[in-house]
Amino acid sequence: MTFGGSAPQAALPEWIRGRKLRLDQLHEIKSRMRSGGLNTVCEEARCPNRSECFSQGTATFLINGRVCTRNCSYCSIAHGRPEALDPDEPRQLVEAVRSMGLNYVVITAVDRDDLADGGAVGFVQAIAGIKADLDPSPKIEVLTPDFRGDMEAVDRIIEAGPDVYNHNVETVPRLYRAVRRSGQYRWAMEVLQRVAERGPGIIRKSGMMVGLGETVDEVEAVLVDLKEAGCQVVTIGQYLRPTADQVEVSRYWTPEEFEALEHRGRDLGLEVIAGPFVRSSYRAEEAYLGVTTTDPATVLKK
Numbered sequence: 013m014t015f016g017g018s019a020p021q022a023a024l025p026e027w028i029r030g031r032k033l034r035l036d037q038l039h040e041i042k043s044r045m046r047s048g049g050l051n052t053v054c055e056e057a058r059c060p061n062r063s064e065c066f067s068q069g070t071a072t073f074l075i076n077g078r079v080c081t082r083n084c085s086y087c088s089i090a091h092g093r094p095e096a097l098d099p100d101e102p103r104q105l106v107e108a109v110r111s112m113g114l115n116y117v118v119i120t121a122v123d124r125d126d127l128a129d130g131g132a133v134g135f136v137q138a139i140a141g142i143k144a145d146l147d148p149s150p151k152i153e154v155l156t157p158d159f160r161g162d163m164e165a166v167d168r169i170i171e172a173g174p175d176v177y178n179h180n181v182e183t184v185p186r187l188y189r190a191v192r193r194s195g196q197y198r199w200a201m202e203v204l205q206r207v208a209e210r211g212p213g214i215i216r217k218s219g220m221m222v223g224l225g226e227t228v229d230e231v232e233a234v235l236v237d238l239k240e241a242g243c244q245v246v247t248i249g250q251y252l253r254p255t256a257d258q259v260e261v262s263r264y265w266t267p268e269e270f271e272a273l274e275h276r277g278r279d280l281g282l283e284v285i286a287g288p289f290v291r292s293s294y295r296a297e298e299a300y301l302g303v304t305t306t307d308p309a310t311v312l313k314k
Contacts, residue, residue: 024264025264075120080123082195084191085259087258121156130159136169139174156169157179158195159199180292184231190259204238217244235280250270250288
């Protein structure tokens, strides 16, 4: 595992090269976000799907600022000392959701280990604002940090009543020290288990990347752990290096391998959505419908 371009990466396979970023589709949604003082994880993390999602008028809102207190080796979000929380951010988010006419909202956040509650209050205020001010209220999915294992922070968000609680496990236990050095695998499982215990009506979701050096057996073992923790939906996508400052890709998994992971997950009773460009909040509404309905038209297309 190397950083900063110190060794050449494997050539991009055809199924990766075929995805083009349409920059002309980004302008309108980016302008809306900037005018409201909001951020999207789509931009901050350089998601390869951002032009497609933005062109459809959807985005994953990034709250609690844009500077993360952690520095995970796979992530391009800025890290360092964050600024104070913006007290007007919840109102700005509600106005953006209203103006975009969204039926489904995904809210995530940078890690805020500098705050006593890890930034849980931002999620609570966002959920409460959307439910109070929008009628009908859109479905709300939260994608939260691990709060360093603080279950009281998780409880506050559960009580706010999101429709989907997502927390990404990201990778296999063996790679945590190298890939997610400020996190712990057990924290991820504890978050999901807590939601299953305290919020049984909330859909539990998690996601992970492949291509960082994990084995098939290790990924399948994570699926077993997620099932035992009460998770219901799992997204699995190919890690793509955002910039030369992040860890390199170890290998590119084939579409056939992703399909095999879907079958394995479903054998376990999980709704697994896997593919080279699948991300935790990509087409999140379709993933939600895939759990709550039996309509085959809602199955996610990779």
